[in-house]
Amino acid sequence: TLRSSAVTAKVPILIYSARTEVADKVAGFKAGANDYIVKPAAPAELVVRIRAALHTEEQTLAYTVAIWGTKGGVGSTTIASNLALLLQSKTNKRVTLMDASAYGGTLGVVLNLAPMHTIADLLPRLDELDSELLSSVLSQHSSGVKVLLSMLWNENHTRIQSQEYERILSWLQAANDYVIVDTS
Numbered sequence: 001t002l003r004s005s006a007v008t009a010k011v012p013i014l015i016y017s018a019r020t021e022v023a024d025k026v027a028g029f030k031a032g033a034n035d036y037i038v039k040p041a042a043p044a045e046l047v048v049r050i051r052a053a054l055h056t057e058e059q060t061l062a063y064t065v066a067i068w069g070t071k072g073g074v075g076s077t078t079i080a081s082n083l084a085l086l087l088q089s090k091t092n093k094r095v096t097l098m099d100a101s102a103y104g105g106t107l108g109v110v111l112n113l114a115p116m117h118t119i120a121d122l123l124p125r126l127d128e129l130d131s132e133l134l135s136s137v138l139s140q141h142s143s144g145v146k147v148l149l150s151m152l153w154n155e156n157h158t159r160i161q162s163q164e165y166e167r168i169l170s171w172l173q174a175a176n177d178y179v180i181v182d183t184s
Helices: 022-030 043-054 076-091 123-128 131-137 162-175
Strands: 014-017 035-038 063-067 095-100 146-148 178-183
Touching: 014 022, 014 043, 022 035, 035 043, 063 076, 076 095, 076 178, 095 162, 123 162, 131 162, 162 178
Parallel strands: 014 035, 063 178, 095 146, 095 178
Antiparallel strands: none
16 A cells, blocks of 8 residues: 555565564565564664665655744744755755745745746645646746745635645655755
């Protein structure tokens, strides 16, 4: 089930079982497990196997940083945008900046981006969400940073639910090396 969902397809799966038969191990690998560890295992072995599963190149999710301020106007948007621009220039990796303000976030203004698409374009199509759809709503900054803008003040939508943010963020994490979230 985890392998069939695009959001969890690359999540490492380790089986930790007391079953020692070869048939059980083979069944675990056929079911999609990355590793099969027989109980009891030494703590050092568990740590090494978990680290190995997490550090495989094809399964790495983006480093994610959320910037949050105690109130509006304290500079969290400035910090988030500067962090994204710095990461892009220093690492030359895939960096996406997400404006997680419910309405009228200011990342577009700070980065001088005309909002052609916003997160509102994704909401009615979350069941179809894939990397192509996600890419189509991201704005491109001249630095190379991609930006997912928040809904505009004049967009008439219901409030975004936390599980909707979670689904979008999962796709961003799978498609990038760094995701910076400017929270409201």
